[in-house]
Amino acid sequence: MKILFVLHDPPYGTERTYNGIRWARQMLEDDVNEVRVFLFGDAVAAAAAGQKTPDGYYNLGNMIRGLVSRNADVGCxxxxxxxxxxxxxxxxxxxxxxxxxxxATWTMWADRTINV
Known part of the structure; x- marks a missing residue:
């Protein structure tokens, strides 16, 4: 299945973008799935390099790199x-x-679009 995740919220302060990234990562557990993630609005800050987070706190930059390493496309x-x-x-x-x-191209490509 081809799945497009569209994320809008800031990387920190709410957990919507964090949970969207986790959901996308989980969908990649099934090798037949293809995932693309589009970051809108404040969500683009999730892809900022060099994020420094407190010990034990999630780091969305690292999580996005993890998605990319599993062949997900991430657009900002x-x-x-x-x-x-x-x-x-x-x-x-x-x-x-x-x-x-x-x-728009990704939307037409996707079997499912998840707007978080």
Whole structure:
């Protein structure tokens, strides 16, 4: 199954983006699934490189790298990155600057779209 996750919330302060990433990771446990994750709005900060979190606290940058290592595609809304002063060089390895055009293509690709 081809699954698109669209995440909107900030990386910290709520657990919606954290749980969306966990859900995407779980869907990759079944080797027949393909997963793509699109980060909108404040969720693009989840892909920021160099996050420093307290010991024992989840780090969404590391979690996104884990998704990418399992062949998930992770796109970050370009306009959202710009609005937050995050350039493409400052996102974790494997995540990329994306666009509404790519999101539209991914939406058509997906069997299921999960909007978190």
């Amino acid at each position: 809304c370009g306009a959202c990155l710009d609005a937050r002063g995050i350039n493409e060089e400052n996102v974790v390895t494997g995540a990329h600057r994306s666009s509404m055009k790519e999101l």
